[in-house]
Amino acid sequence: MKNISPNHLILIVEDSDIDYETTIRAFKKSSMANPVQRCEDGEEALDYLYHRNQFSDKVKSPRPDLILLDLNLPGTDGREVLEEIKKDPKLKTIPVIVLTTSSDDKDIENCYQAGANSYIHKPVDLQGFFEAIQRLKDFWFEVAILPKNEMLT
Amino acid sequence: MLFRSNKELDDFAYIVSHDLKEPLRGIYNYSGFIKEDYYDKLDDDGKSKLDTLGRLSKRMESLINTILYYARLGREESTMGPVDLNKVLADTLENMQSLLKESNVDIRLPKHFPTVHGDETRIGEVFQNLIGNAIKYNDKPDKWVEIGCIWNGIEKGQDRRMEPGSEKSPDGHSSSPVFYVKDNGIGILEKHFDSLFRIFKRLNGKNKFGDGTGAGTTIVKKIIEQHNGRIWLESKMGEGTTFYFTLEGELGNEKYQPQSFDSYS
Numbered sequence: 001m002k003n004i005s006p007n008h009l010i011l012i013v014e015d016s017d018i019d020y021e022t023t024i025r026a027f028k029k030s031s032m033a034n035p036v037q038r039c040e041d042g043e044e045a046l047d048y049l050y051h052r053n054q055f056s057d058k059v060k061s062p063r064p065d066l067i068l069l070d071l072n073l074p075g076t077d078g079r080e081v082l083e084e085i086k087k088d089p090k091l092k093t094i095p096v097i098v099l100t101t102s103s104d105d106k107d108i109e110n111c112y113q114a115g116a117n118s119y120i121h122k123p124v125d126l127q128g129f130f131e132a133i134q135r136l137k138d139f140w141f142e143v144a145i146l147p148k149n150e151m152l153t
Numbered sequence: 154m155l156f157r158s159n160k161e162l163d164d165f166a167y168i169v170s171h172d173l174k175e176p177l178r179g180i181y182n183y184s185g186f187i188k189e190d191y192y193d194k195l196d197d198d199g200k201s202k203l204d205t206l207g208r209l210s211k212r213m214e215s216l217i218n219t220i221l222y223y224a225r226l227g228r229e230e231s232t233m234g235p236v237d238l239n240k241v242l243a244d245t246l247e248n249m250q251s252l253l254k255e256s257n258v259d260i261r262l263p264k265h266f267p268t269v270h271g272d273e274t275r276i277g278e279v280f281q282n283l284i285g286n287a288i289k290y291n292d293k294p295d296k297w298v299e300i301g302c303i304w305n306g307i308e309k310g311q312d313r314r315m316e317p318g319s320e321k322s323p324d325g326h327s328s329s330p331v332f333y334v335k336d337n338g339i340g341i342l343e344k345h346f347d348s349l350f351r352i353f354k355r356l357n358g359k360n361k362f363g364d365g366t367g368a369g370t371t372i373v374k375k376i377i378e379q380h381n382g383r384i385w386l387e388s389k390m391g392e393g394t395t396f397y398f399t400l401e402g403e404l405g406n407e408k409y410q411p412q413s414f415d416s417y418s
Contacts, residue, residue, distance in 0.1 A: 018179035025186070072171075101174060104225075124178060124214050126185040 008141070008149075011064035012038045013045040013081060014099075015073050019122070023068070023099075026133035032141070037064060042076030045069075046084055049091055064094060065149055066140060069116075071100040071107060079110065086115030093147045095140065163227035170220045177217065181210040216353065219368040223352065226375050231272040238266035238332075241273060242300060245280045256288050261299040267330060269400050275376045276400065280334070282369040283396050287336035290362055290394075299335040303397075329382075333397045340390035350374045350384075373398075 014020045020038055027036070039045040045067075048055045055061040067085070071078035078098065085091045095117040100107070103121050111119050120136065123129045140146070184206045192200065246253065246260060253260065269276070280300070287298040341349060341356065348354050355367035377384045381401035388394040 016175055016179070018175075018182055022182050101171075101178070105229075122178075124181065125211070126182060 007035065008065040008146070009035050009037060009062055011045070011048065011067045012036055013040075013042065013067065013073065013078060014038065014070045015040050016070070019070070022126070022129060023133065026130045027137075029130050030134045030137045032137055034141075037061075041073045042078060042081040045081050046076065049085065063149055065146055067094055067096045068099045069096055071098060071102055071111075079107075079114070082111060082114045082116055095144075095146065097136065097140070159227060163224040166220055166224035167228055170217045170224065173217055174214070177210055177213055181207060181214070184210065215366055219352075219366045223368065223372060223375065226275075226372065226379070231275060231379065233270060233272055235268050236271045236273045236276055237268045238276070238302075241277045242266065242280060245277050245284065248277075249281060249284065252285070252288060256291075256296060258288050258291075259295070259297040260284075261297060261301075263301045266302050266332075271380050271400050272376075275379070279373050279376050279398070282373045283334040286369060287334055287338055287394070289365075290357070291336060291338035293337050295337075297337055299333075301333050301335070303331045303333065329399045329401055331397050331399055333395050335393065335395040337393040340392055341386065341388040341394050342390060343388070346386060346388075349386075 012020060012023060014023065024036065027034070037048065039048050047053045048061055049063075051058055051061060069078045069082060073081075078100070082096055082098065085094065085096055092115065096115075098111045098116045098119045099122055100120075101122050108119050120132060123132055184203060188203055188207070192203070195203065242262065284298055284300065288296060345356055349356065350370050352371040353367045354371075355365070374384055377398050377400065382399040384396065384398040386394060386396045
């Protein structure tokens, strides 16, 4: 059943330190040892994905296997990042999980329109958040089969 | 102009409360982290203060969510259309089933309600809030809630029929039915009739009748006013309260369709 190796890279696009720290804490609780790359805003995420600027070295900045995307980011926000990824024939196969505090129906609708692979509302209580990450891990890393990364790069 | 400034106020409240949530989540999460990592190093006093910190940030969160919701009511387009109130009430009561069972309340409904023009989801919320309050603020062993509809002062009970032409009020305009939610609960002092609709205003201590943010009636009033309606109440301490409201439909242009009263004529 398990198709993801612990080497699968997760890109977390999250501007809030506390939210990032909480996510990492939740990963540890779910015994996820995957490498993680963090980008603090949308522009940085796009630079990373397109190997621009400080991320020009493709070996040091490998393509992620899964993206956790916050929506409300300074500057280029998560909605734009999502659209860019899903418009790009190479990047669009990377599953993008929107992980946000917004429960706005419009955001949910727009994200799926743009091609988001799932939309998760960040639960406010800590226990709820840990459970959400555990389930996310169970589904994306154990039930779902991800595209083979190498073939696309 | 007034409409525009209300919209701007709602936008403001929405954005501000959204931004307030982030640092608050930080406070909450960090208090959770301290609890996870250092709880056994704290003495009882420290533990209790840490627990209070977590509880207060949760409370703040629910207040902010209430403002967000209230602001959203004024920001989002409502979906206006014909609303069959019989269906809305059936759905609402279905939603509330666990509460109805556990409080053992007798729900009284006249046979038929009209079809009105409005936003179905929001009208459902009006009923849900009013019925919920009617049950919550009730200390009688035999609780009951009656939901009904009055047309020109004539109550539409099972055995009453609308007189032909009675949809005209004395001033010659066709009038709207008045809906009501009546209970045999604790009652509300008359001096509180106005402040009752103020956001976060609670009339009872939290420990007496359960928790809540105290925004239910504020939201009800906003929805009714968006339907160009009016809400008011009558109450007697210890005997019960009746909330009355009208729903005039979108901008008051669309009137009720008297033919929807077919079953009475």
